[in-house]
Amino acid sequence: MKNIIYLFAALFLVLVLSACNSGDEETSEENNEAAAEAEEESESSDSESNSEPAEGAEMPSEISFASASVGGFWHTLSGSMGDDLDTVFPESNTTIVEGGSISNMIGMNNGTYALGFANAPNVIEAYEGKGDFPEPVENVSLLATMYPNTLHIVVREDSDIETVEDLAGKKVSPGTKGYSAEITFQEVLDGYGMSYDDLGGIEYTGTSDAGDLLRDGHIDAIVSLLAAPVSTVQELDTTLGVRLIPLDQEVISSLSEKNPGYLEYTIEPGTYSNIEEEVQTIAAYTVLMASADVVSEEAAYEITKMTFENKDKYVSLSSVLEDYNEEYSVENATSEFHPGAVKYYEEQGIEIE
Template sequence: MKKILAVLMTFILMVLAGCSSNEAGSSESKNGEPEAEGAPRDMTFGSATVGGFWYTLSGAMGEKMKEVFPETSVTIVEGGSVSNLLGLSQGTFALGFSNGQTVPEAINGINSFKEKIDNVSTVATLYPNVFHIVVREDSDIYSVQDLKGKKVSPGIKGYSGELAFIDILKLNDMTYDDLGGIEYIGTADGADLLRDGHIDAIVGMISAPVSTFQELDTTLGIRLIPLDDETIKGLHEMNEGYLEYTVEGGTYSNVKEDVKTVAGYTVLLVSDDLMDEETVYKLTKMMVEEKETWATLSPVMKDFNAEYSVTHNVGKLHPGAEKYYKEIGALK
């Protein structure tokens, strides 16, 4: 009998030890889901298609992240403003980019978002993402109205550039039915189609300048189609994340005059379920301390620093980012 009691007592102690070990190794969030602890071993980064600056920047960030998180692998995925937010909310992506006008839609659960997203936080606001309508220099297109009967690539279906384009057409009493055709394709492939004469215009919500259009401007010659004041005002009334923006003459070498359009800020976000405070603190620190590295990739990052990020913040700041910004005095 004593032997049975001894075995039983040993078993109970082992179970209790196991429970204690499990409690020490994990914690739960308010909704009962496990909270992140430490940097994930695999970080999937929601970026964008090849040819845009998001893809270039995420690649450079991935290399630096390997130094900050040596036990972690970083995988870049060709996502988009909407799909990245969905991936972050679902725990598919650990971090990702989105546009300033898309983040409020996700938070409020409107337009492309069937439900409110509340488990995604901001790390840094980086630079303005500018709406482009690009045509060949010898094109007869000079306004949005001139796109009637023309074949256009609005980028990838459901991406922020296409969604903005649909709104712009609506404000000009147009729809896709008024165009000569739609070609859903990424920035780099769209540039090839424009060069070869297979499409008449490319639409995108991307950095200004972006290398793909700079190369196209050098080899082919391009023009940017402006938005009129009524369209710009209408976009802002639809979504305050759309801000009036001027692409200064010389941004693309053959585009000498200023071009009026709209922009939304590019935002770096993380999944609250996958990225804890210390990990995001280190990520934010890396973003700010490597600002010169990012600026060498494109002049769009020349104004980025901690103060810029805080001033133009979109969405709720992650506690790890907030901790870093307060530590260096950028956030009171």
């Protein structure tokens, strides 16, 4: 009996296969399309993404996000934003690249990086082909103005340094050579009619390592251009005791006039627990930029939108982003917006001049 059943089953299978082979290609394609659509719907329902990019909002399979070295807030923030980019563009994978404001701008201009952070003064210099930019940068546009990085000149509490002029003959760490803090410090010195030749020595190193050098007495001052409060300065404030050196109003005004990317900034009492007086200094906005060669208008729209939709998560990383919103981004912009960003802001009722 089993043999008979097996025989009928075999005959039935042959007939089915024959019918499939003799069927028209159109019917077969329709079945394949239906299967593909079902598979896509299944994949879509299984996805953890809460948002989908608009049609045409595509990015390369590998997104290079130019940021900064591990330990700085740029690196922390870009890592979080990279996760969000992978959600918005599920066919892409975001890689965080360690860099600096100037190298980030150059890399975006030649299409090596899709996105990147920069400091506003460097962006202005890049557009004008000044400073470290031998030729004007033309392929990089603004997506968002995010938060201010503040210039800190830090000395030991028992130091005899009270003013910038007092740095003459002293050993200073201005940050990593060629990075924003180091360039800004040179501009500050120039405002006082000074240069590195007037100092007692230069130690090019990051803020964290510079903190160790200050504690050990190997240097007399640290210069950084980071969002306040700076963790290294906080630690030195509580364990060593430090002071912040203010800038003269005349120098602040001169720097802002020469480069509108700089703004007057006050480090308020309580920013650091043992520093009880206001400190007048300058700041430079961290801006999110995009390569025009890599990021389309549709993609730029989605990325700009993403940064505001995920603000609460970014604020949990640092309170420096508490003021970040669409109005803040546009009001404090010092460079030209990407067309996709313009589209997003105008949808929010904000006019771009």
